[in-house]
Amino acid sequence: MGGSDQWGNITSGTEFIRRNLSEKAHAITTPLLTKSDGKKFGKSEEGNIWLDPNYTSPYKFYQFWINADDKDLPKLVRYFTLKTREEVEALEAEHANNPAALKRILAEELTVRIHSEPVFKAVLNVSELLFNSRAGKETLFELGEKDLETVAGEIPSFVVAKSVLANGVGIVELMSEVTNMLPSKAEVKRAIQGQAVSVNKEKITNLEAVINHESLLHGKYIMLENGKKNKVMLVAK
Numbered sequence: 603m604g605g606s607d608q609w610g611n612i613t614s615g616t617e618f619i620r621r622n623l624s625e626k627a628h629a630i631t632t633p634l635l636t637k638s639d640g641k642k643f644g645k646s647e648e649g650n651i652w653l654d655p656n657y658t659s660p661y662k663f664y665q666f667w668i669n670a671d672d673k674d675l676p677k678l679v680r681y682f683t684l685k686t687r688e689e690v691e692a693l694e695a696e697h698a699n700n701p702a703a704l705k706r707i708l709a710e711e712l713t714v715r716i717h718s719e720p721v722f723k724a725v726l727n728v729s730e731l732l733f734n735s736r737a738g739k740e741t742l743f744e745l746g747e748k749d750l751e752t753v754a755g756e757i758p759s760f761v762v763a764k765s766v767l768a769n770g771v772g773i774v775e776l777m778s779e780v781t782n783m784l785p786s787k788a789e790v791k792r793a794i795q796g797q798a799v800s801v802n803k804e805k806i807t808n809l810e811a812v813i814n815h816e817s818l819l820h821g822k823y824i825m826l827e828n829g830k831k832n833k834v835m836l837v838a839k
Contacts, residue, residue, distance in 0.1 A: 603629075603630045603631070603632075604631055604632075605631060605632060605633075605634050605642075606631045606632065606633055606634055607634055607642070608631065609629075609631055612629045612631065613629060615627065615629075616628070616629050635677070635681055637671065637674055638671050638673035638674050651663055651666045653716055655717065659748075659752050659755075660713060660716075660717045660721045660722070660724070660725050660752075661725050661728045661729070661749075661752045661756075662752075663712075663713060663716065663717065664709050664710075664713045664722070664725045664729070665709075665729075666709075667705055667708050667709035667712060667713075668702075668705050668706065668709050670705060672701045675701055675704060675705065675708075676694070678708065679693075679694075679704065679708055682708065682711075682712055683708060683711060684711070684715075685711075693707060710722060713725060724744075724745065724746060724749050727741055727744050727745055727749065728745065728749050728752055728753055728756075731745065731753060732753065732756055732757070732833075735830035735831070737803075738803055739802065739803035739804065741803075742802060742803050742819070742825060743802075743819070745819075746820070747820040747822065747823075750819060750820060750822070750823045750835070753823075753825075753835060754823065754835040754837055757833045757834060757835055758781075758833075758834045758835070759834065759835045759836075759837055760780060760781045760834060760835070760836055760837065761836075761837050761838075761839055762780060762836050762837065762838050762839075763838070763839065764815065764838045764839065766780075767813065767814050767815045767817075767818065767838055768814065768815050769814070770812040770813065770814040771812065771813055771814075772810065772811070772812055772813075773790070773794070773799065773801070773806055773808075773809075773811040773812070773813055774787050774790045774791060774794075774809060775787070776813055776826070776836075777790045777793075777799070777826065777828070778790045780836075781826060781834050781836070783826060783828050783832065783834055784828065791809055793828050793829075794806055794807065794808075794809055795809075798827075798828050798829045799826075799827065799828055800825075800826070800827040801813060801817060801824060801825070801826055801827075802817055802819065802824060802825055803825070803827075815838070818838055821838075822837060822838050822839075823835055823836065823837060823838070824836040824838070
């Protein structure tokens, strides 16, 4: 069995068996799954995904389906869902003008099937943290270490020595010199006074605030924010 692009290799195998073993072998091929641009899905192609979370994180796996080309959606649904034909056609009719909704349905089904329901919920929390400006402390604190690692891979990240945090570092220095979130201490101070700065979703109002190892999530991560969209992750090593 194999993809249709392996027809030559497969029939060579059946011929080898016939000649050398005097036995019959049968070949089955399936059409290649191709994208709207004509490229195939395969490990050698850029932008494809693995089932193994060590190669493709559950978050990136989920986002793959969310970001699929609208033109590919009918094919992807028919290849990968376990829903019945009637269910698929009903969903397509219901969401005919909203392909994003159909992508979310497919992304949820596949993420749960491959990675489990709890992992899917963690993926939603990561998405919520990254894309919803209203996501709060509860969302951040629900994330596991692997989830925070995923977040660190999606936003600017800075490695900080644990010894620096053990001694404590001022928030102004942390944002202007360690992470370069803002180009000067004066701008950091203005941002704090404007209530734009947060550490782990907690507003910083004191210009003299000191950040230390007690702020580390899972003993490794601290999220800094300046405003709703400017996020960075400190990774302590």
